[in-house]
Amino acid sequence: MQARDIAIHIPTVTVNDPVAQAVRVMAVSRLPGLVVVDDRSRPWTVLPGTQVLRLAVPGSYQEDPALVRAIDEDHADRFWLELADRTVGDCAPRQPTKPVTVRSDATLLEVAALMARQHTPLVAVVDDAGVLVGAITLERLITSLAVFGADE
């Protein structure tokens, strides 16, 4: 099998979308991450779910466990409302990591090794022009591999 055989269509976001919408897209579509695309549908970055969540955690809380422990339960439940209308671009790192992509003809081993090495449960599949044609989730990859394991 090749990447194109197990790729699925997923909703994407851009740097101009609000962070709250990005989190909602991920939750509604039950995705383990998000592909952020530019205005020509090329991946700008691929965010693992934990890093989409990170966009929603105010900066002052991100690296300070003692401060976070001091926040009472009521406020802690509502932390992500502090973001209001901030966008993905506002909250993402200035220098995003190179998007994690594979070509349509990549093997499942290539996809697996890439996910393991880059710690990302979502990989974007792109065509020769770098345009997004689909995505592969960790769950989809494992389910596809299991098909082969079951035969032997």
Next chain:
Amino acid sequence: MQARDIAIHIPTVTVNDPVAQAVRVMAVSRLPGLVVVDDRSRPWTVLPGTQVLRLAVPGSYQEDPALVRAIDEDHADRFWLELADRTVGDCAPRQPTKPVTVRSDATLLEVAALMARQHTPLVAVVDDAGVLVGAITLERLITSLAVFGADE
């Protein structure tokens, strides 16, 4: 809300379980990772899904994209059968990272900040003796937060 309010019961594995079984447990239960427990039900490590997958990728392929590209499609589909009966303990790092855990009374902000900082979509919830009492997935956390967002 506190960690105990959104924690779910999840199947666990031990270092003596075969890697193939660990991957299967994760897939069947649709978990974003696994908690590896010791013989007293205390978390030994918490593995994000990509690092469970990593256990199944033979070491020679893990850091060598050029080698991986050279493997033909048929063999690539079956890479994980090479593991045969190797166990989680055989394939895990010798010095596993400290398990990512929270107490039952942790706030959702504490859980979110921890997931974001540690890049793990799964967090173990432990009691005062360090015994596993449940787990929180990224999806469960986001869904719980969304309840509050929808009200305002």
